[in-house]
Amino acid sequence: MNSQLDPRTPVITGVGQVTASYPAAEPAMLLAEALQVAAGSHVLGQLDSLDVVAIGTRPYTNPGSIAAAALGLTIPRLTYTTHGGQSPQILVNRAAWDIWCGRRSVVAIGGAESWRTRRLLRREGRGTGWTVQDSSDQPDEVVGSELSMASDIEAALGFGDPLDAYPMLESALRFESGRSLDDHARLVADLWAGFSEVAASNPHAVIREPVGASSLLSPDGGNRLISHPYRKLMVSNNDVDQAAALVMTSYGKALALGFSRDDLVFVHGFGEAVDCDSFTAREAFTTSNAITAAAADAMAMAAATMDDIDLIDIYSCFPSAVQVAARSLGLPLSRALTVTGGLTFAGGPWNNYVTHSIATMVERLREQPDSLGLVTANGGLLTKHAMGIYGARPPVRAITAPALRRLDTPRPVVAETHGPVSVVVATVRYQRDDVPSHGFVVAETATGERVLLRTEQQALLAELATSEPVGRKGTAAGTELVDLP
Template identity: 40%
Template sequence: MAIDPRTPVVVGVAQTLRRPEDPATSTSPVDMMADVLRLAADDAGPGSSLLARADSVRIVSMLSWRYSDPGSMVAARLGASPRQTVVTTAGGNSPQALLNNTAVAIQDGELDVALIAGAEAMYTRLRSRKAKIHLDWEQQPADVEPTFVLGEDRPGVSDLEMARSIMLPIQVYPVFENALRAAAGESIDEHQQKIAALWSRFSSVAARNPHAWFRDEKTADEIGTVTAENRWIGFPYPKAMNANLDTDQSAALIVCSVEAARAAGVPEDKWVFPWSGSDAHDHWFVSERDNLHSSPAIRLNGQQALSLAGIGIDDVAHVDLYSCFPSAVQIGAQELGLGLDEPDRPLTVTGGLSFAGGPGNNYVTHSIAAMVDVLRADPGSLGLCTALGWYVTKHAIGAYSTEPPPNGFRHAHPQDEVDALPRREAVADYDGPVTIDSYTVMHERDGEPAMGIVACLLPDGRRTWAHTTEPGLMKSMTLEEFVGRPATVKSGGQIDVA
């Protein structure tokens, strides 16, 4: 069957990492992206001639250095003259959302060759600050603008959540984890063993990944046992269960139309086709969600992406679920109908953000690049990548194969369906009885409990947040199940548990 010449196809991928001994010798994220795009062009075959054909340079937003239009700087380093430059908003969903947007633009005839890249240099930045070394990286005038910015740019937390210290991933994802445990009816010990074993399996994949930041396989005991080095962060997560942002990593994808790939001379054994994609977000603020252990947006995204591709989840041979914390993986797996321990189908192709590395918003550029390599080695099989931003908030998903999609690339945006689902009202100022919905206990660096953060349901079903700094209560919250317990919240957010 002839392939529509407008069909989008990924033709080149690359990943890099570095651990510079002297931060002063490190190149900037823009230079890292130019370098990894050259490697991706070499991976595709044509090299620099393919880069020169680019009519769009598309960059995942960065944490480690500020640029207003990084795509123009990357293009200049590559000698490319694109018609457009694009940068995303913050969020781990951004790379897959960018790929989905790119595939639609290529299929619609708006683009022929697109370069997608991202890089983070937090390893260098943190060590340069500690050593008081000035990084002489190029600054970009603030008034330089890209052609457009992809994604929603609004705060991920509400004023109430901010006031109750619900503002960082390390504070929110443990709340999801404790809600998952309670919903499953598992004891604390049972659940800790389960998620430690899950993360051990992820570390096994990272050990085989040449692009992983940590390649030493960890046992479940090593991951789950709290020590001075593996200290508590937010119960129930010791450090090993948190995403590792302290990396210098870059990744790139080159996406073309079939017509452009052929014109550039890219061998067909390099081709991996996006089959379908879907984008949607859950109710934006965590406080508004019906429960704290599911994601309707992931479920609807998955249903749409699989349906549009004409496949079922059992047809998918390779999976990479977004994996900033174990709760993100469990929620993704349950919504897509995946088992947590399928020996022939692990839930990651990289090793995840704790072990392969969590380079800011750019992890999924790495997971897509890794998926392309996996699919090239297993021609005809299907792969699925998920991406997630903020607090299980923003979602994107994509299906891939070396075989062309039967009906071209297809894309969905089931936002209206998500928005129609029940939404809880959040209450800022409340004094009265509640039921504990979920919680976490944040810890100091010395391992001592610092603050208990508690999600509470009012008798009428509304939600509020509370906190405690009472040492005995915080200790008990790490040893006993508190989800479902009655409590009293005082005005200002202090909680009292009988």
Template identity: 35%
Template sequence: MNDHHTPVLVGAGQVSERLGDPGYRGRSPVELAAAAAALALAGVDPRVVDTIAAVRQFEISTPRAVAPLGRSDNLPRSVARRVGADPARAILDVTGGQSPQRLVTELAASIAAGESRAALVVGAEAISTIAHLMRSPDRPDFTEHAPGGLDDRGYGLDGLVDAELARHGLTSAAAQYALFENARRARLGQTRDEYALGMGALFAPFTRVAAANPHAAAPTERTAEELVTVSERNRVIADPYPRYVVAREKVNQGAAVLLMSVAKARELGVPAGRWVYVHGHADVRDQDILARPDLSRGPASALAVTDALAQAGATPSDVAAADLYSCFPVAVTNITDAVPLTCPLTLTGGLPFFGGPGNAYSLHAVAEAVAFCRAHPGDLALVGANGGLLSKYSVGLYATTPAPWTEQPDLQGQVDAWPKVAAATEADGPATIETYTIRYSRDGRRTGIVLARLDDGRRFAATADPALLTTGEPVGARVHATSTATGNTVR
């Protein structure tokens, strides 16, 4: 297989800083991304890069987000300028954890089509550094201007923000994902304690990987019991999540990967042993949460993994290493419930332990996949990147074995044709709870929130007395809904 347009990953880099560590420099997101890009470009003239794409930082991910220390007005070109590149095209992608893998897939497709010959994907966050420096009287200014064109794709918040959920207090990712988690617990017929230990057992191996990763933000090995035992340090964020099983956003991390055509890699003398091929890929968006028939699953994500495996002619047991997006336990089990992977499920250590650098986490996963494939020639590595409320999923399958570029079938058409549940913004009358959570504030306040179905089948969000949700099994309980000017309630 010698198609000179075939895309290969030829470089990958990661950098990190932890407050208080020797050599800590307090670098900006641009500086971290540029340092990672320099590693990805090692031995390659940066002037060959014709396309650079950046993952959107948290501080520019929503209309209300702020960059308290300033920011670049053209993130990808700021990075390019620092490493000596002057690409014809610069991209700033939409918000969401799917973005890194989706960009790798998009740029690989562009190379396969002959539209690009060398492309760089970068992403970084300095959330921990920025919080630290905001407390300093001598604050730096990270503002900078980078001239040149920019394909700014906007926030892309469809599937990430739901106004009806927000109206009823479901504004945090932990509270939103807790809905899936509690629905899954009820489907499995487990008690709260049984399910908690299952979350701990899932993530305990992740902590071992993080403990050995020099870039991990929390490199501490913990037992399953430690992860889910509530304490002053491990307080409950939203039922059923204590802090230790929730993605850690206060990190300083950057990553980058370099893609080329086989012809360009050969022309530049990049050793073939460093080439990593894309064996399968998929990108899909699930139905909005209120429309999904089963709130314990995100079936589009599992469909994406299954299809990527089919493209590669592989089975789940053929995957030697995987990194499944792990912002919360259900993001992992949503895949493993449907796809029986037998390999370890993280390459980095996972978002709660390695750290969750904003939208850019899975770029570290891709970088780790490149390293794994080079160290294990012929073995298959899978990266699953999740965005929104189990909403947007991007998958990449990687190996050093040569493979032709393949096009994804119309998965989105399949998902769009699935049955949908009708929603009610004003809910009155008898109803049945489908799932729930209790949101815990630092000051001790609790807010009960449910998703329920009226007897006519319409689904709605509502607030509830937390006492209703702390005893017995709330899922399946019969309640009465009442609509008000500020939202729905159940009793």
């Protein structure tokens, strides 16, 4: 034991994960189950705060009150977040600072989704019977700003779905590498096959059978095209019934609650940053200044470098998100980049994946007490970023207050253009029968502005999907790409 360790130092004392079978309980009840596992009976009654990650399955106003009631608890402070995959790490950062400052004592953080059960019940024509929460039941605080997925210009064209944006990032990565479509597809498949191998050993994963690269590229087994170049097994899997929670307190309080030094995992550092809110206006599509900056802040707080990091979980909603983050962090794709198996195979419960990745990281660090672990979180269209560094050994520096940095300088954007353009990124969306529905292109005009273009011409969609469109010259007519010679 480190007798010099400040008793205010924030620690994680327990974690809990639930992967339920159909029919699962409603999300608030799954959250209660995860909280029970994370806290145990001797800590549940000590909670002075419950921070809940936004739930997509059910329009609760304050799910923490339902979970608390199910556990027979009165928790003095209940908070709820806005949507965004960065939220769990943001909650950890806030809780760590509040604990250090003495504003909160024992904090639980968690979230849950019962999306698969909701989908199957609806398919069977059955109601859920889940809690209908009175609108008067409100949290004490809402954490985070509303998540914007598109600018007004983008929204007018129907853009803003991650299934459009992340495949477009993939096209930029492919073009910059100089790989052919087939060679790059194989690289991505190899990356995702490695993630599936990790999920196979994760007892909380929803897909525990390893999936080889060839299977990832094959249409067999319902692995249909979603957005070029991604098939179903290369995108986040939100068809899950999952919950995860963790409990944080101070080092001194943890010892008073009866935890041994070996039970505890410390928060060593964290960082937060945002990129440009408009996808079209992003400065770069293959790197992220915000990821680099958030990691640098976390490393500085932890007095660590990337060479000191032994375990990593990069937010993995799509392969492009992993590649951009790895490039921005200076990591090779050959390195182990997940501890869970990622959002396709471990499960992608909307905003709450990172609670699962932190929980798994805590378990791994208890097994490897001399290691440091890095968790990255991502919200929006690779827009909002948060990082956390964790370790079972005590930190060498005290944490500092969370600080959000804005790093991306927006490029000038026009709503429409006529005449020649140069393609910067592109993708094609598919219907369930593998027939293309539409395509999006971000292009540059002859005068250097960015413009978002849409096309539904089948010949152009085939061209976008079967040859390299990035770097090619085309013609725009208003908001439409009309040819790609």
